[in-house]
Amino acid sequence: MSAPLILLPGDEVLRDHLPSNNSNPLKLGPGLRLLSQPSSKSKAGNHVLTATQAGLVTTDAKRNTVSILSFSNRRYIPTVNDLVIAQIHHSSIDYFHCMVTPHTAHALLGQLSFEGATKKTRPMLKQGELVYARVLSIGVGAGAEVELTCVNPATGKSEPGGLGPLVGGMVFDVSTGMAARLLRASSSSSEQSDTIDGLTVVSELGKKLESLGGFELAVGRNGKVWVDCSNAGDSAIKATIAIGRCLQTTDEKNLNPADQKKLVTRTLREMNLAS
Amino acid sequence: MVGPTASLSNLSRADGSASFKCPTTGCSVLGSVNAPIELPARRDALKPEEATVEVFVKPGNTTAGVGERYVEGILRTMLQKVILGRERGFARRGVVITLAIIGGDAVERGDSYLTLLPALLQTALLALLSAAVPMSMTFSTALLAVTKSGDIISDPSPVDAKTASSLHVLAFSSKGHLLLNESQGRFDFDTWEFVRERAYSTCRGAVVAGSDGDIAMDEEGEEGRADGFIRETVEDHLHRDYAWKIDSA
Amino acid sequence: MSKEASLSVAEREFILEALRQDSRLDGRRADQFRPLNISFGEEYGHVKLELGKTRIIVRISSEVTKPRDDRPFDGLFNINLELSAMGSPAWENGRTNELEAYVTHVLDSVIRRSNALDTESLCILKGVSCWSIRADVHIIDYDGNITDAACIAIMTGLQHFRRPDAVVRDGQVVVYGVEERVPVALNITHKPLSITFNTFNEGHNVILDSTRKEEQASEGELVIGINNGGDVCFMSKFSGAPIDAMEVVTQSKVALDKVKEINAQIEKVMQTDLAKRAKKGMAEESRATNDREI
Numbered sequence: 010m011s012a013p014l015i016l017l018p019g020d021e022v023l024r025d026h027l028p029s030n031n032s033n034p035l036k037l038g039p040g041l042r043l044l045s046q047p048s049s050k051s052k053a054g055n056h057v058l059t060a061t062q063a064g065l066v067t068t069d070a071k072r073n074t075v076s077i078l079s080f081s082n083r084r085y086i087p088t089v090n091d092l093v094i095a096q097i098h099h100s101s102i103d104y105f106h107c108m109v110t111p112h113t114a115h116a117l118l119g120q121l122s123f124e125g126a127t128k129k130t131r132p133m134l135k136q137g138e139l140v141y142a143r144v145l146s147i148g149v150g151a152g153a154e155v156e157l158t159c160v161n162p163a164t165g166k167s168e169p170g171g172l173g174p175l176v177g178g179m180v181f182d183v184s185t186g187m188a189a190r191l192l193r194a195s196s197s198s199s200e201q202s203d204t205i206d207g208l209t210v211v212s213e214l215g216k217k218l219e220s221l222g223g224f225e226l227a228v229g230r231n232g233k234v235w236v237d238c239s240n241a242g243d244s245a246i247k248a249t250i251a252i253g254r255c256l257q258t259t260d261e262k263n264l265n266p267a268d269q270k271k272l273v274t275r276t277l278r279e280m281n282l283a284s
Numbered sequence: 285m286v287g288p289t290a291s292l293s294n295l296s297r298a299d300g301s302a303s304f305k306c307p308t309t310g311c312s313v314l315g316s317v318n319a320p321i322e323l324p325a326r327r328d329a330l331k332p333e334e335a336t337v338e339v340f341v342k343p344g345n346t347t348a349g350v351g352e353r354y355v356e357g358i359l360r361t362m363l364q365k366v367i368l369g370r371e372r373g374f375a376r377r378g379v380v381i382t383l384a385i386i387g388g389d390a391v392e393r394g395d396s397y398l399t400l401l402p403a404l405l406q407t408a409l410l411a412l413l414s415a416a417v418p419m420s421m422t423f424s425t426a427l428l429a430v431t432k433s434g435d436i437i438s439d440p441s442p443v444d445a446k447t448a449s450s451l452h453v454l455a456f457s458s459k460g461h462l463l464l465n466e467s468q469g470r471f472d473f474d475t476w477e478f479v480r481e482r483a484y485s486t487c488r489g490a491v492v493a494g495s496d497g498d499i500a501m502d503e504e505g506e507e508g509r510a511d512g513f514i515r516e517t518v519e520d521h522l523h524r525d526y527a528w529k530i531d532s533a
Numbered sequence: 534m535s536k537e538a539s540l541s542v543a544e545r546e547f548i549l550e551a552l553r554q555d556s557r558l559d560g561r562r563a564d565q566f567r568p569l570n571i572s573f574g575e576e577y578g579h580v581k582l583e584l585g586k587t588r589i590i591v592r593i594s595s596e597v598t599k600p601r602d603d604r605p606f607d608g609l610f611n612i613n614l615e616l617s618a619m620g621s622p623a624w625e626n627g628r629t630n631e632l633e634a635y636v637t638h639v640l641d642s643v644i645r646r647s648n649a650l651d652t653e654s655l656c657i658l659k660g661v662s663c664w665s666i667r668a669d670v671h672i673i674d675y676d677g678n679i680t681d682a683a684c685i686a687i688m689t690g691l692q693h694f695r696r697p698d699a700v701v702r703d704g705q706v707v708v709y710g711v712e713e714r715v716p717v718a719l720n721i722t723h724k725p726l727s728i729t730f731n732t733f734n735e736g737h738n739v740i741l742d743s744t745r746k747e748e749q750a751s752e753g754e755l756v757i758g759i760n761n762g763g764d765v766c767f768m769s770k771f772s773g774a775p776i777d778a779m780e781v782v783t784q785s786k787v788a789l790d791k792v793k794e795i796n797a798q799i800e801k802v803m804q805t806d807l808a809k810r811a812k813k814g815m816a817e818e819s820r821a822t823n824d825r826e827i
Contacts, residue, residue: 295588295619295673295674296586296674296676297620297621297622297674297675297676298618298619298622298674299622301619310575314590314619314673316618316619316673318618318622321622338626340617340618340626340627342615342617342619342671344592344669344671345592345593345594345667345669346594346667346669347613380618380622380626382617382618382619382626384590384617384619384671384673386574386590386592386671386673387574387575387576387579
């Protein structure tokens with residue numbers, strides 16, 4: 010593997026760094042743009058790929074994509090198909106107006122965009138309640154509204170599973186970089202290995218807390234993690250706090266897998282949850 | 285000579301942040317960037333298709349006054365040129381840059397901000413990078429003083445700056461464009477041309493510019509240059525952030 | 534937009550339920566402060582303070598000015614706090630908000646009005662010139678309890694600061710440079726600090742040093758300004774649910790213990806720093822003599 014390639018805005022991505030799979034068209038992820046440079050030598054314009062953000066270049070040969078991984082503390086910008094945890098701000102006749110990141114315009118979530126929702130059965134969400142939703146569209150043009158949905162419009166089901174109101178539990182704030190890692194870790198099936206993207210904290214917590222009844226986790230790309238341990242009975246609160254602290258510490262201190270394991274063991278012992 | 289020091293993403297609430305310490309002037313600046321966020325009551329912005337860039341300079345031990353407002357204007361004009369305000373999620377939103385002078389002497393009332401301008405610009409750039417605000421290019425800056433005897437000094441000390449016959453701040457983009465030219469004092473065009481050449485070499489290494497405005501590029505490899513410093517700072521931080529990815533590769 | 538984004542129902546309910554079980558999100562006890570870390574910049578009176586994730590920078594500065602006409606024997610002392618977008622995206626640059634006014638009021642009452650800094654000692658020449666001391670507070674990261682944190686930072690700054698020496702000679706005020714004469718420490722009469730209590734669950738839970746989310750979930754707030762000697766110099770209960778009078782009495786005892794503990798910590802970091810400076814100063818002096826000999 011070649012040395013990691015780190016670019017600054019304005020830097021060109023050289024051709025040999027791009028995936029060599031030519032069967033699919035090349036897809037550009039965030040942080041990159043294609044510029045056509047009129048060149049005097051050849052008549053056809055020259056296309057160059059330049060970075061718009063500072064970050065690490067990553068490529069996926071299978072899907073033929075190239076993108077830039079930027080700093081993990083950045084603010085979340087809605088992208089179609091992302092899973093987010095949104096907070097209801099208020100509701101109007103047709104829509105719930107939701108907060109995806111603080112101090113930005115509200116995103117819209119249709120009152121009927123839930124599995125099996127009709128005028129009579131739609132959920133009555135109040136201010137401050139949370140939903141796990143997918144970004145449906147981000148609109149075109151300046152200041153366009155972002156639309157969310159909790160249902161797959163094609164099937165009428167809440168796909169992927171778990172979309173819809175999040176009841177009880179607790180949400181913890183993590184960096185957007187951490188949220189993306191957690192999502193990748195949960196989507197790639199866990200049978201391969203315990204450590205995905207350098208994260209073992211979730212599977213470690215899962216093992217240790219199994220005897221208490223396990224826990225439910227929903228990760229939003231907007232830097233929120235919802236944790237529910239309601240199966241744990243009396244220890245529910247403590248277990249939830251332990252999970253939140255483990256996730257946040259792993260994120261803030263950028264722990265490696267070995268340290269993550271130690272952290273889990275230590276935190277659970279401190280909270281008297283060790284089994 | 286001791287080079288400047290900088291670190292990225294030091295703050296937890298801001299979307300991006302950076303601190304920068306300049307050894308010659310002794311000033312340290314802390315910068316934060318919040319973007320993209322909603323700016324209330326600015327929907328009537330002049331360019332509705334673009335992001336609004338706001339700069340706020342906060343002096344360390346005085347109340348902000350005319351000097352700060354003036355330098356904010358310079359910073360805003362300059363940063364607007366490199367920020368891609370039409371990228372997804374940014375149009376019609378705000379990019380709020382806050383720069384606090386947290387160490388070193390305050391700029392005296394009525395004095396120009398020229399000596400602090402490079403530090404403010406570098407901090408703003410690093411904070412913008414840390415917040416992943418899309419930009420078309422980066423830039424580097426140089427502060428030069430022309431002494432009474434006509435010598436050009438880079439990074440003059442506060443004493444040198446005070447006695448200089450003219451002071452110049454220049455910024456060059458990573459593509460070689462002259463992005464900013466602020467001067468104060470008396471000087472002639474020839475002097476300025478020398479200053480420009482010197483500034484170009486501090487910022488980017490090579491000293492070349494054709495008469496037709498074509499700039500010969502001399503790429504990569506030089507250490508100790510102003511643009512190399514920005515790159516190193518960013519690379520260091522990303523290596524740490526993505527240790528899990530880089531190490532496993 | 535000058536308000537923090539409101540808490541979700543889940544967060545509020547969880548914080549309240551956890552407190553009922555005597556648990557806090559970061560594992561602290563109810564009366565425990567977050568780790569407090571105080572360090573100094575290069576200049577005197579430049580304090581960097583971290584209280585958990587809340588971070589504050591305070592800079593103390595001095596200048597010679599004319600005293601107020603009605604108080605010719607008094608110097609001036611001002612505390613300056615401006616919340617900028619750096620501390621929280623909720624704060625707008627150049628616009629005051631409620632929190633700013635509130636915190637300024639508390640700091641002013643606890644430190645300035647209680648005469649922690651003896652302003653009479655700042656007088657140089659009656660009615661003509663005096664020192665004006667200024668404390669600039671920069672909240673660079675906001676995660677709750679900025680009142681107590683700023684109080685600690687300002688008091689540390691005032692004790693750490695050294696102003697240039699000035700004398701009156703033949704009716705003229707002469708200010709000596711730092712190189713000419715050893716700068717002078719300020720005259721601190723007592724060391725008050727504020728301690729903020731937040732109440733939850735109809736007053737059943739009272740906690741110290743709330744984080745931002747705990748503050749948002751809180752039903753009421755009580756601030757006590759108190760010094761090492763147990764003199765209460767400020768007490769306020771601005772808003773929120775009522776607090777039992779007896780509770781106030783018990784909490785002032787808690788506050789006293791806390792203030793003693795924190796003041797001891799301030800004293801310790803300050804002595805360490807001043808000792809380090811003295812050593813450095815001596816080293817520089819000997820280097821200077823060496824240079825001369827060569």
